[in-house]
Amino acid sequence: MNGSATAPRLSTRFERAVRRHPGRTALVAGGRTLTFGELEEASRRVAAGLRVGGVEAESLVGLHFTRSADLVIALLGVLRAGAAYVPLTPSHPDSLLAFVIENSAARLVLTDGDPARVPAPPDVTVCGTEDLPETPFTTLDAPAPHPHQLAYVIYTSGSTGRPKGVEVTHGSLDALLTALERTVYDTGPAACVGWNASPSFDASVQQWLRLFRGDTVVLIDERTRTEPEALARLIVDQRMSELDISPAHLLLLLDPLEAADLARPLRLLIGGEQIGEALWKRLGVLAESGRVSSVNLYGPTECTVDVTAALIDGAEPPHLGAPLGHARVQVLDDLLRPADEGEIYVSGESLARGYRGRPGLTAERFVASTVDGGGRRMYRTGDLVRRRGGRLEYLGRSDFQVKLRGYRIETGEVEAVLERCPGVGRAVVQLEHDPSGEPALVAYCQSSASLSAADLRAAAGRQLPAYMVPSVFVLVGRLPLTDHGKVDRAGLSVLRAAPEPVASPQDGPLSETEQMVAAVWSHLLGVEYVGPDDDFFTIGGQSALAIQLASRLRRVLGRAVPMVAVFENPTLRGLSTYLDQGRGKD
Known part of the structure; x- marks a missing residue:
C-alpha cells in the first residue's frame, strides 16, 4: 500500500x-x-x-x-x-x-x-x-x-x-x-x-x-x-x-x-x-x-x-x-x-x-x-x-515493449490489431528506423496479395492512436522462421528491400515547386518517384516526419511553413499549390 x-x-x-x-x-x-x-x-x-x-x-x-x-x-x-x-x-x-x-x-x-x-x-x-x-x-x-x-x-x-x-x-x-x-x-x-x-x-x-x-x-x-x-x-x-x-x-x-x-x-x-x-x-x-x-x-x-x-x-x-x-x-x-x-x-x-x-x-x-x-x-x-560507477546504464527491454517519441508501446497490441484485418495471417511489429534514419514502427505482415499497405494503415488508424500506427508496412507471402518454427525477428529487416516506385515518370512533368517538394519527400521517405497525387502519409509519412518536412521546406524557401499545412495538404500537388499561393508566409 x-x-x-x-x-x-x-x-x-x-x-x-x-x-x-x-x-x-x-x-x-x-x-x-x-x-x-x-x-x-x-x-x-x-x-x-x-x-x-x-x-x-x-x-x-x-x-x-x-x-x-x-x-x-x-x-x-x-x-x-x-x-x-x-x-x-x-x-x-x-x-x-x-x-x-x-x-x-x-x-x-x-x-x-x-x-x-x-x-x-x-x-x-x-x-x-x-x-x-x-x-x-x-x-x-x-x-x-x-x-x-x-x-x-x-x-x-x-x-x-x-x-x-x-x-x-x-x-x-x-x-x-x-x-x-x-x-x-x-x-x-x-x-x-x-x-x-x-x-x-x-x-x-x-x-x-x-x-x-x-x-x-x-x-x-x-x-x-x-x-x-x-x-x-x-x-x-x-x-x-x-x-x-x-x-x-x-x-x-x-x-x-x-x-x-x-x-x-x-x-x-x-x-x-x-x-x-x-x-x-x-x-x-x-x-x-x-x-x-x-x-x-x-x-x-x-x-x-x-x-x-x-x-x-x-x-x-x-x-x-x-x-x-x-x-x-x-x-x-x-x-x-x-x-x-x-x-x-x-x-x-x-x-x-x-x-x-x-x-x-x-x-x-x-x-x-x-x-x-x-x-x-x-x-x-x-x-x-548495468551498474557502472554508481550509475545505472540502460541496456534495453526484456520483452517486446518499445518506447517511441515518449510513448510506451506494446508491439503485441499493434500486432493483434493488424491480425484482425481480413487477409492477414500473421503480423510482427518492431522498432527499427524509417528511410530518414528516425526511429519508427515497422510492421511485417504475412498477407494476401489483395491487401495493400494503405489498406492496413487505414485499418490500424481506425483502432489505434496515431503514435501506434506503423510508419512502414512490409507485406510478404510468408515470414521467415527459425529452426524452432518461430518468427525469425532478427532476419525480418532483410525483407525491407529498396522501395517500389510510388509513381512512374509517365505521370507527366512536375512544376518547379513540385520538384523541390518531391525531392524532400524522396529523401525523408526513401522513395524513388513521387507523383503529383501521392499522399505523404499513405507512402510512409507520419507526424515526426511531417515536422521534419515542414522544417526542411522552411529552410529551402526561407519563410514559415506551418506543420499543419502538411496535414491539410497531404498530396504533392496540394502542398505545392499551397506554397505557390504564398500561404506559407502565415
Missing part, C-alpha cells in the same frame, strides 16, 4: 498556493490567462457540481478535452471532488475511446466538444462542465482524499490488443511531488512550466502537479507543439523556466532553441525514451553555457511518472542517475537476487495500485518484494540495466 496513514499533503497544497498567491498567474492556455484565485473558483464550481451529482471517492470521470483551460479546470475539479480522472484524447479512434470508457467503468464524461460525438455507452452521462448541477454551496463538501484513493487511471499499450489502465493514488502523487521538490525542482522564485505532454501520457501529471506548489503552467497548444520555431518563440515570450520533452521531440527543437534569446535559464525535463549519446553530449555542451540545463528522468507509468533522475553534464555517458526519494530501485537477476546487471524492480510509495479490472496481470507485474519484506510489493519494469 502507498502513502502514510494520514491524509496526503497533496489535498491541501493547491488551496495553500491560492491563499499565498491569489493574484499570481496560475495557467496560460488557449488564449486565456487565469490567476490562482480564478482557477480555484472555477475548479471549485466543477467540484461542487460533481459532488451534488453523486461523484465521490473512487468515482471515475472521463475528461474528453482539447488542450484548453477547461481541461485543467475540469481535472482540478475532479481531484478536488475526491474522485479520479481518466484522460480521453479526442483525436484517438472512437473504438479506443469507447473501450477506455467501458473498461474504466466511468459513469460520467466531461467534454468541451459536442457530447453526441463522444463514443460513450448509453448508460454513461456525457456533458460539459457548464451542464453540471448548480449548487449554492460556498464551501466544497468533499473530505480530504485518503492516500489509497484513486487520483487517475491512464491507459497504456497492452500486449493482448487492448490497452491496460494503470491506477494511481493520491498518496503516490504526493510522494512524487515531494521527491521532485527535494531532488529536481529549483528552490528559487516560482517557475514558469511548459506543459508539453499529452494528457493521456503520464508525463503530463508532472506538469499539472506544478500548480499545487504555486508555479505557473503554460499549456502548449497542439500546433505550437509541432512547430519547433513556434515552440522556441513561446518559451521566450512566456519566460519559461522549465519544459518537459521527449528526446525525439527535443532533437527537432534544439536548433531554434540554441538560436533563441532566452529571457531566463531553461531547464529541460527529458523522459519517455532513451537519450542517445550524441544528444547527451550536445546537452552537456549546452549546460556549460549556463543557458540550458537538462535532467534525464526515468520511470514507468506503473511507478507514478518518475523514479530516477540524472543531471546531464556531458562528462559521463548516458545513464539513468539515482533514485528519487519516494522509490527504491533494485537491479535483480532472473532469480530475483541483487546483481550488477539485470532487470529494474521498483518498490516504495511510487507504486501504482495495479491495473484496472486486471487482477491476474497486476499479480504478474506487481510481485512480492524479495528485498523490502513486510508484505511490500515491487514492480517488474522489464527494463534491463
